[in-house]
Amino acid sequence: MDLLPAFxxxxxxxxxxxxRYRISPFFTLIGGSVLFGLLGGLTLDATMEGVxxxxxxxxxxxxxxxxxxxxxxxxxxxxxxxxxxxADIRQRVKxxxxxxxxxxxxxxxxxxxxxxxxxxxxxxxxxxxxDPKKRAILLYLAAxxxxxxxxLVYPTPVVIPLFDAFSxxxxxxxxxxxxxxxxxxxLAGILLFFRGRNAGGTVTGTLAELQGPGRSPAAPSMTGxxxxxxxxxxTPFIAILLxxxxxxxxxxxxxxxxxxxxxxxxxxxxxxxxxxxxxLQGLSQGAKHAGIIIxxxxxxxxxGFVIVRSGFAQEALGQLTSFxxxxxxxxxxxxxxxxxxxxxxxxxxxxAEVLAGSAVVSAIHPLPLxxxxxxxxxxxxxxxxxxxWLVQRTTGDDVGTVVRNYTLPVALVGIFxxxxxxxxxxxxxx
Numbered sequence: 093m094d095l096l097p098a099f100x101x102x103x104x105x106x107x108x109x110x111x112r113y114r115i116s117p118f119f120t121l122i123g124g125s126v127l128f129g130l131l132g133g134l135t136l137d138a139t140m141e142g143v144x145x146x147x148x149x150x151x152x153x154x155x156x157x158x159x160x161x162x163x164x165x166x167x168x169x170x171x172x173x174x175x176x177x178x179a180d181i182r183q184r185v186k187x188x189x190x191x192x193x194x195x196x197x198x199x200x201x202x203x204x205x206x207x208x209x210x211x212x213x214x215x216x217x218x219x220x221x222x223d224p225k226k227r228a229i230l231l232y233l234a235a236x237x238x239x240x241x242x243x244l245v246y247p248t249p250v251v252i253p254l255f256d257a258f259s260x261x262x263x264x265x266x267x268x269x270x271x272x273x274x275x276x277x278x279l280a281g282i283l284l285f286f287r288g289r290n291a292g293g294t295v296t297g298t299l300a301e302l303q304g305p306g307r308s309p310a311a312p313s314m315t316g317x318x319x320x321x322x323x324x325x326x327t328p329f330i331a332i333l334l335x336x337x338x339x340x341x342x343x344x345x346x347x348x349x350x351x352x353x354x355x356x357x358x359x360x361x362x363x364x365x366x367x368x369x370x371x372l373q374g375l376s377q378g379a380k381h382a383g384i385i386i387x388x389x390x391x392x393x394x395x396g397f398v399i400v401r402s403g404f405a406q407e408a409l410g411q412l413t414s415f416x417x418x419x420x421x422x423x424x425x426x427x428x429x430x431x432x433x434x435x436x437x438x439x440x441x442x443x444a445e446v447l448a449g450s451a452v453v454s455a456i457h458p459l460p461l462x463x464x465x466x467x468x469x470x471x472x473x474x475x476x477x478x479x480x481w482l483v484q485r486t487t488g489d490d491v492g493t494v495v496r497n498y499t500l501p502v503a504l505v506g507i508f509x510x511x512x513x514x515x516x517x518x519x520x521x522x
Contacts, residue, residue, distance in 0.1 A: 120391070134401075142401045145397055154207065154389060157355050165211065192229075193279055193282065195213055246271065247264070251440070260458050270459060362374075393435075467506045
């Protein structure tokens with residue numbers, strides 16, 4: 093069978109099984125991997141090797157990160173430090189949706205991983221809103237905000253391979269002078285999108301309620317001044333941020349090594365500061381929570397690896413260039429690769445490799461070209477996307493709700509970026 097029909101059939105069956113039978117994403121995605129491999133002409137042995145390799149690749153990329161993030165989150169919860177962080181945030185920003193979206197946007201850049209940023213924000217946002225539906229919206233906003241900066245701002249792992257492949261001497265400062273305002277505009281649009289659907293909200297609990305039983309909030313100042321910052325609660329996050337320049341400029345670590353290094357620094361800091369009972373509970377509960385997440389995203393990695401190994405990207409490029417305008421090729425190619433394997437970093441790397449040396453690169457200015465690929469990486473974040481299943485797991489929503497509140501907003505960002513890239517190419521750089 094041709095790869096494109098096999099791809100469509102596989103995604104349709106994964107969706108059907110996920111929605112109707114509510115089977116664990118790990119098993120539905122592994123089943124989809126085997127189905128696509130056999131439909132696409134791979135032997136069973138080659139398919140199973142691809143499944144194992146895909147699981148290993150995702151685990152090596154995210155295993156340490158997710159475990160460290162989950163343990164930090166549980167340690168904060170055990171010591172009631174999540175509530176202290178919330179109190180600090182609420183003293184300075186009054187709008188929970190803005191807190192969620194902007195926190196995800198900002199944190200994803202220095203940490204260089206949108207999933208890690210989301211995992212770190214999850215326990216904080218989970219206590220910021222009492223109403224379950226509004227609380228879930230905050231999580232969606234944090235996820236979408238983290239993707240926007242991750243897909244657009246230099247230097248993130250998505251932008252770096254695109255910039256290296258296509259910049260042709262363009263300055264990173266010039267690129268960010270366009271991409272940062274553009275990404276902030278996209279974030280503002282997403283905030284308005286949720287607000288227009290009556291999804292936004294304010295904190296419904298008092299500070300005493302948010303701090304939980306047995307916790308007495310700091311007495312409000314009679315002069316209206318702010319309470320002191322709970323620095324001890326923030327220390328693991330501060331350690332992570334401070335370790336970024338150490339990793340880059342002192343140890344000269346690669347991106348993969350840096351992400352794991354800074355998260356290990358963060359969890360080590362949290363463990364050192366935690367008392368023994370909280371340390372034991374944090375490790376136990378954090379490992380349990382991380383294991384569920386890791387297996388789900390490893391399933392997505394298996395499916396993505398098998399699809400990419402089949403030659404899907406190269407076949408798609410050949411078909412696209414034969415019958416559509418050149419401006420659409422990088423966007424649609426990136427969208428197909430992203431839909432096939434779910435990782436924006438992998439999408440950027442594969443798209444850069446496939447397009448390198450083709451007529452597409454010389455026909456489009458570097459800035460719109462990078463934006464077109466970034467747009468394509470956002471346009472369909474669905475069942476092969478590990479982030480999709482992480483958001484589904486943490487919000488507790490069904491697949492259809494995650495599509496409406498995660499896939500659709502991210503797709504709108506992708507369409508917005510495509511329109512901007514199109515206008516830049518035809519009205520600015522020509």
